[in-house]
Amino acid sequence: MKLLIGNRNYSTWSLRPWLVLRHFDIPFEDEVLMLSGDGWREALAARSPTGKVPVLIDGDLAVPETIAIIEYLADKFPEKAIWPADRRDRALARAAAAEMHSGFTALRNNAPMNLRASHPGKVDLDAVRKDLHRIGQLWGEHLGQSAGPFLFGEFCAADAMFAPLATRLRTYALPVSDTVGAYVEAIYSLPAFQEWLALALKEPWIVDDDEIDVIQGRVAPGTIV
Incomplete structure (x- = not known):
């Protein structure tokens, strides 16, 4: 199998299935498709049915x-x-994953994933307060039931779905509870995530659309190195 992914530093949707494949020791190859540069949209459309990543080829x-x-x-x-073996937990894990898939748009729009960066204080807290509250509520409920370190005890697909959001909390130093902070640390401590992170930190590419200083007008596009 091959997983087509975007730039590791920015591609939240690519990170999620990659973590599942790597953590659960499923053999696969990956291939990075650029999310910037001349002709990147055309090149991506030639490889992906949706013109987006990720795509699993089997x-x-x-x-x-x-x-x-x-x-x-x-x-x-x-x-x-x-997914969790217990039917009740499995249903709740799928519900949480679906909520992540369709929700938390304020955090996603105002705090793009950027694993190389550290941007404390650059996100308008009023814009993301509702999402932060819901994260604390949702993660707190599941971690309270499972006793952690992951949402349902052992790492599962729901944790993979929330991993990019966890990175946003760290990158922008957003205010969270101790419970949420401990969960973020658990995600960062996962060997599969550490492997992805190490590769992301070596990437040379800049995607201006995902750089908060460009988004907020502090620097001009094409000037971040």
Whole structure:
């Protein structure tokens, strides 16, 4: 199998299935497709059915969309416990993953994932306060039930879905509870995440659309090095 991904530093949707594949020791290759530069949209459209990443290639099957990829992997490798074994926990994990997929737009829009950066104080807290409250409520509830370190005890697909959001909390030093902070540390301590992070830190590419200093007008596009 091959997973087509975007730049590791910025591509939140690529990170999610990559973590599932690596953490659960499923053999695969990955290939980075650029999310900036001349002709990048055309090059991506030539490889992806949706013109977006990630895409999982398994033989002659191309599966786009992160949730669909994770469900495909869960079906193909049922012994891997990608979702919790308990039916109740599995339902709640899928609900949490779906909420992440469709929600938290304020955090996603105002605090783009940028693993190389540290930008404390640059996010308008009023703009993301509601999302921060919901994160504390949702993570706190599941961690309280499971006793951690991950939402349902052991790392599962729901944690992979929330991993990019956890990085945003650290990059922008957003105010969170001790419980939420401990969960962020658990994500960062995951060996699979550490591997992704190390590769992201070596990337030379800049995507202006995901750089908060460009978004907020502090620097001109094309000037970050």
